[in-house]
Amino acid sequence: MKDSPEIIAASTLVTCDASFTILEHGGVVIFRGQIVKVGPLAHLKSAYPGAPVAFYKHCLLMPALINAHIHFEFSSHKDTFTYGSFEAWLSSVIQHRNAVFHNAKRHIHHAIRAQLQSGVGSVGAISSYGLEREILAHSALRVVFFDELIGSAPYALEQNFKDFQERHARSLKYKSPKFTPAIAIHSPYSVHKELAQRVLERADAHTPISTHFLESHAELEWLESGRGWFGRFFQESLGVANPAPSFEGVVDFLNLFAHKHLLLVHALFARPEHFKHAQQIATQTHIITCPRSNRLLSGHLLEVARLRTLALPYVLATDGKSSNLDVHLLEELRHALFSLPGPLEHNAQDLLLACTAHASKALGLNNGVLQEGKDADLVLFSAKKAHTPLDILLRILQAQKARALYIQGRRVIPGSLSSRHF
Ligand code: BEZ
Ligand code: FE2
Numbered sequence: 001m002k003d004s005p006e007i008i009a010a011s012t013l014v015t016c017d018a019s020f021t022i023l024e025h026g027g028v029v030i031f032r033g034q035i036v037k038v039g040p041l042a043h044l045k046s047a048y049p050g051a052p053v054a055f056y057k058h059c060l061l062m063p064a065l066i067n068a069h070i071h072f073e074f075s076s077h078k079d080t081f082t083y084g085s086f087e088a089w090l091s092s093v094i095q096h097r098n099a100v101f102h103n104a105k106r107h108i109h110h111a112i113r114a115q116l117q118s119g120v121g122s123v124g125a126i127s128s129y130g131l132e133r134e135i136l137a138h139s140a141l142r143v144v145f146f147d148e149l150i151g152s153a154p155y156a157l158e159q160n161f162k163d164f165q166e167r168h169a170r171s172l173k174y175k176s177p178k179f180t181p182a183i184a185i186h187s188p189y190s191v192h193k194e195l196a197q198r199v200l201e202r203a204d205a206h207t208p209i210s211t212h213f214l215e216s217h218a219e220l221e222w223l224e225s226g227r228g229w230f231g232r233f234f235q236e237s238l239g240v241a242n243p244a245p246s247f248e249g250v251v252d253f254l255n256l257f258a259h260k261h262l263l264l265v266h267a268l269f270a271r272p273e274h275f276k277h278a279q280q281i282a283t284q285t286h287i288i289t290c291p292r293s294n295r296l297l298s299g300h301l302l303e304v305a306r307l308r309t310l311a312l313p314y315v316l317a318t319d320g321k322s323s324n325l326d327v328h329l330l331e332e333l334r335h336a337l338f339s340l341p342g343p344l345e346h347n348a349q350d351l352l353l354a355c356t357a358h359a360s361k362a363l364g365l366n367n368g369v370l371q372e373g374k375d376a377d378l379v380l381f382s383a384k385k386a387h388t389p390l391d392i393l394l395r396i397l398q399a400q401k402a403r404a405l406y407i408q409g410r411r412v413i414p415g416s417l418s419s420r421h422f
Contacts, residue, residue, distance in 0.1 A: 005031040007053040008378060008406065009041040010061035012386050015370040016356040020349055020389060027053075027061065030376040033408040038370050056380045059403055060395060062352075063368050064121025064377035066359035067329045068144075069210070069265050069288045071320025072125055072132040075107035076100060081322060086216035086298040087229050089323065094237050100322065101131070108132045111327050112139050116413055118330045119379035119402035124263075124288075124317070124363050126184050126210065130167050137174040140412040142377065144363045145171050146184035146210050149191055149199050152234075152246070157195050164199060178408065180208075180364070187212040188253040189219055189230055193246040196256050205283045208261050208364050214250070214274070215266040216298055223250050250274050257282050263315075263362055266290065268300045275310050286315055286362035289354075291336050293319035304350070305342060315362045316354035329355060334397050349389035376409035 009027025014020075015038065027044050029037040029051065037044060045053065077100040082092040108131070115123060122142040127133060128150065136143045147168040151160030171181040183203055185196050188211075203209060214220055222230035226244050234243030247253040250270075254277050262282040264270070266289070278285040289302040307314055316336060318327045325331075333351055340347050360368025367377040380403040383395035405413035 002409070003032070005029050005036065005048050005051045006409075007041070007044050007048060007051050008056075008061065009044070009053060010056040010059040010380055012060045012383065012392075013038075013370065014060060014062040014352070014386075014392055016063050016353060017369050017371055018357075020353075022387065022392070027055075028370055028376070028378065030406075030409045033376055033410075035370060035372055035374050035376050037372060056403065058382060058384045059380045060383045060386055060392060061370075061378060061380050062392075063356045063360075063370055063374075064379045064405055064407065065119045065329055065355045066122040066124075066363065066365070066368060067115060067120045067317050067327070067355070068124040068263070068315045068359045068362055069290060069317035069319055070111070070115075070123055070125055070327055071128070071322055072108045072111050072136065073104060073128055074100060074320040074322035075111040075327070076102050076104055077321045083296045083323075087218055087233070089297050091233065091237055093322070104131055105135065108135050111321070112136070112141060114327055115329070116140060116405060117401050118328050119381065119405055120329050121377040121379065121405060121407045122360070122363065122365055122367060124182075124208070124210065126320070127167075127171075130170060133171060133174065137176075137179050140407055142178045142365065142367070142375075142407055144180045144182050144208060144365070145174070146182045146208070147171050148184040148186050149196065150186040151195055152190050152192050153240075154192055154194075154246075157192055160195055161198055182208045182210070184210040185256065187215070187219070188223055188247055188250075189245070193252075193256070200256055200260065203260060205259050206261055206364060208263055208362070209257060210263040210265060210288075211257075213264040213267050214269040215294075217269050220250070220269045223247060223253060251277055254278050255281065259283055261364060262286070263288055265317075266294060266302070268294055268298065268302055272306060272310065275307070275312055279310070279312065284361070285312065286358070287312055288315045288317050288362065290317050290319035290324070290332070291339060292325065292332060293323040295339070296325075297323055301339060304340060313350070313358045314354055315359045316351060317359075330397060330400060333393065337393060337397070345388060345390050348393040352389055352393055376406055378406040380404040
């Protein structure tokens with residue numbers, strides 16, 4: 001980290017703040033890994049006359065992107081699991097889970113590189129086993145690391161609790177400004193209520209808690225009536241004699257997260273009252289949507305217009321390769337832009353915030369906006385001109401990769417730097 005202020009500027013600057021400010025010839029002053037000033041380049045140069053300037057011509061400067069939900073451990077998956085129906089997919093995961101960890105570490109490195117090259121500076125990494133913990137902790141990425149709790153069997157509760165505590169203790173050892181240990185509750189159907197309660201009673205109100213939530217209609221039916229596809233699945237695939245959900249409905253599941261910082265992933269089959277209940281009981285509620293994963297597994301997409309009426313912004317993420325074709329956030333943005341109903345300009349702005357400011361808030365980070373006091377996580381994309389959110393999103397999609405990426409003020413993707421020092 002340099003110990004004197006530097007200016008990073010570009011032809012267009014997008015703050016991704018609440019008013020979605022777009023500046024021509026704008027820049028940021030960074031010092032000790034943080035943004036200390038934002039504004040027109042001319043003002044910054046007169047306020048910091050001695051500071052070196054990296055000016056990126058024909059480029060967009062904005063907060064580094066954030067992929068808030070990704071399973072790195074499944075990065076070697078290609079064609080083992082069944083896509084086309086959530087139920088068929090889950091059955092195939094149970095049957096073939098161990099077949100997809102071939103050369104896992106090499107593929108985890110690949111997936112990390114893919115994040116950085118597409119301008120992603122922070123990730124919300126869901127970890128089932130801890131295979132990627134050390135690799136991520138030593139990577140350039142800023143990481144919120146969710147140790148995932150799984151286990152529905154009451155007789156295995158003690159063992160599952162102990163295994164989880166051990167994995168989470170290992171993650172806590174890596175805690176740093178760039179690595180935040182957090183907790184994921186796999187889903188309402190796969191985690192026993194008592195097990196989840198025991199893990200969550202130790203979590204504070206600031207630790208992000210993520211959970212896959214109502215990804216399928218079968219899950220809603222299981223929670224509400226204890227019947228349907230999941231009953232047969234527990235009997236036939238998992239050999240459970242008299243299966244019954246350990247939660248007494250959706251609200252009972254949501255009550256786990258009272259006074260917690262909650263991330264609901266997917267929520268395709270959630271009703272408005274479920275969202276409202278979450279908002280009432282949790283300190284913060286965020287919805288994460290992974291549209292390609294949702295289309296590939298169940299054919300559905302989150303109805304984002306319904307979230308707007310609840311003033312509940314959504315966050316965009318790729319999910320893992322276990323339920324997607326790749327983990328490129330720019331591809332996810334492209335798909336979302338083309339598939340979400342509603343006004344294009346409005347959707348473009350929401351999508352840009354969904355992988356910057358809103359994703360940062362969801363992960364409890366101090367980035368995602370170009371603003372004084374925020375961490376200097378910045379990305380540059382080649383773009384001659386961009387005046388509106390839609391222009392900006394289209395230029396990013398055309399660029400296909402980042403020209404430069406800074407994390408905590410350090411440049412991690414060099415690109416072909418056209419910086420001039422004034
Ligand atoms: C379990 O570990 O109990 C479980 C995993 C996936 C689906 C259902 C249950
Ligand atoms: Fe997921």
